[in-house]
Amino acid sequence: MRVLAAMSGGVDSAVAAALAVEAGHDVVGVHMALSRNRQQFRTGSRGCCSIEDAGDARRAADVLGIPYYVWDLSERFEDTVVADFLSEYEAGRTPNPCVRCNEHIKFEALLDKATALGFDAVATGHYARVVETPGADGAVRRELHRSPNDAKDQSYVLAVMGPERLARSIFPLGDFASKDEVRAEAERRGLSVSAKPDSYDICFVADGDTQGFLRERLGSRPGAVVDTDGTVLGEHDGSYGYTVGQRKGLGLGRPAADGQPRYVLEVQPTTNTVVVGPAELLSIDEILGHNAVWLADDVVRAGEWVEAEVQVRAHGAPVPARVRAVPGAGGPRDAMEVELTGRPLRGVAAGQSVVAYRGTRVLGQATVERARRRERSA
Structure with a gap:
């Protein structure tokens, strides 16, 4: 060849x-x-x-x-x-x-x-x-x-x-x-x-300062950091600099009432608001992904649940789940539905890649559109 x-x-x-x-x-x-x-x-x-x-x-x-x-x-x-x-x-x-x-x-x-x-x-x-x-x-x-x-x-x-x-x-x-x-x-x-040493981090952010790269390209956009009740706890220089699950660098002026750490729960770009709260609110057991790519048509058929494991980070641990291909904007199999059947995941953000496996085999991939706790969607 x-x-x-x-x-x-x-x-x-x-x-x-x-x-x-x-x-x-x-x-x-x-x-x-x-x-x-x-x-x-x-x-x-x-x-x-x-x-x-x-x-x-x-x-x-x-x-x-x-x-x-x-x-x-x-x-x-x-x-x-x-x-x-x-x-x-x-x-x-x-x-x-x-x-x-x-x-x-x-x-x-x-x-x-x-x-x-x-x-x-x-x-x-x-x-x-x-x-x-x-x-x-x-x-x-x-x-x-x-x-x-x-x-x-x-x-x-x-x-x-x-x-x-x-x-x-x-x-x-x-x-x-x-x-x-x-x-x-x-x-x-x-x-x-x-x-030769391995390269790491984002290749186009060679100094490793992702926040600095974002500020340079997107500029300063001050806004509020609030809790789940809407109470203003602090300010930020751009909601784009935060991601779901983030704990450090929140710049909050006072600790939580229970003394526990707070995490980013949601980034709201339309209002330029960052919502923070306790770690337990980060747990999710349901994911919807769009722009799905399927690599196992012999296993995954439209609308049918398949037992699998899913991974949401490049070197994250896979967790038991069931997945299925469902209609999306791009066609009858353009979306991936995921229901976790074991432990929940924390800090899953829209934009991340969710990959489904069966053993070592890749079944398919999608971009996370929504991640939530199942009881909330009932």
Whole structure:
């Protein structure tokens, strides 16, 4: 196969490209330039896709003996991932930019461009497995599964890709059980990135100051912090800077009457108000998600409840639930209903990604529209 290897400049994507070459594929490496600032440098382990990363990717491609190119996707990244990040916070929701990046950049812009150029698949350094099983009609079914490396598993952020793009994706690191194994593989192959630190935080907020980034882009918008009765407890500089479940940085002038900590319960963008209250009011057991993407049509059928587990954070613990596909604005299966059947979850915010699993297999994904306690909706 002709395979386009996405090379970020890190050890994972370098080893993924090496394994694609070893598997006998005709491999071409490409680095995605996502920053508008061509002189941006890494700050320790923060951020990615910097000028140093492009150089590291080029050196890895040279060692592997494969062609290497840099594709400028900075405008697409700004207009989709960054714009979505800002608009979601502005609307009182909590986005996951890694999910949007996988959706709009890595498995839309990159994969679609690769297909147009005649490539059969894209290989990335994500930690997830693709399992091929025979379907009832004799055709091979490709399933997305968790990585055996629990600490690095990225199936949560990949669930948004959908079955068509999953069919054109390769994850060579799927069977690696630890990052140490990947680093050892890189060192054995003479790749200089073998000891390079992982990137973390939001790549376009390289200094890690998300609140500062939001203030710079959205400006100062003073408003009130209130309790559930509407009593004003303090002021804020912009409701966009708060998220459901937040405890620190509330700037309240006096403690609660019972002496217990208070948490953000709700962000109301229309009134620029932040509502706070006790932790027990954060517990929810019902979720409605929209823009659903389903990866298991053999398991999930419209309107039928399916026993599953759901996860609402990239490295959060899955909890027992039942899920079903229901009609939404985009079609008969555009929404996901979730009813938790075990313990409730706390701090689930609109805008987060909810992913349904059965064991290690990804069933589907949706963006949280509403999360609440079931007794309230009765």
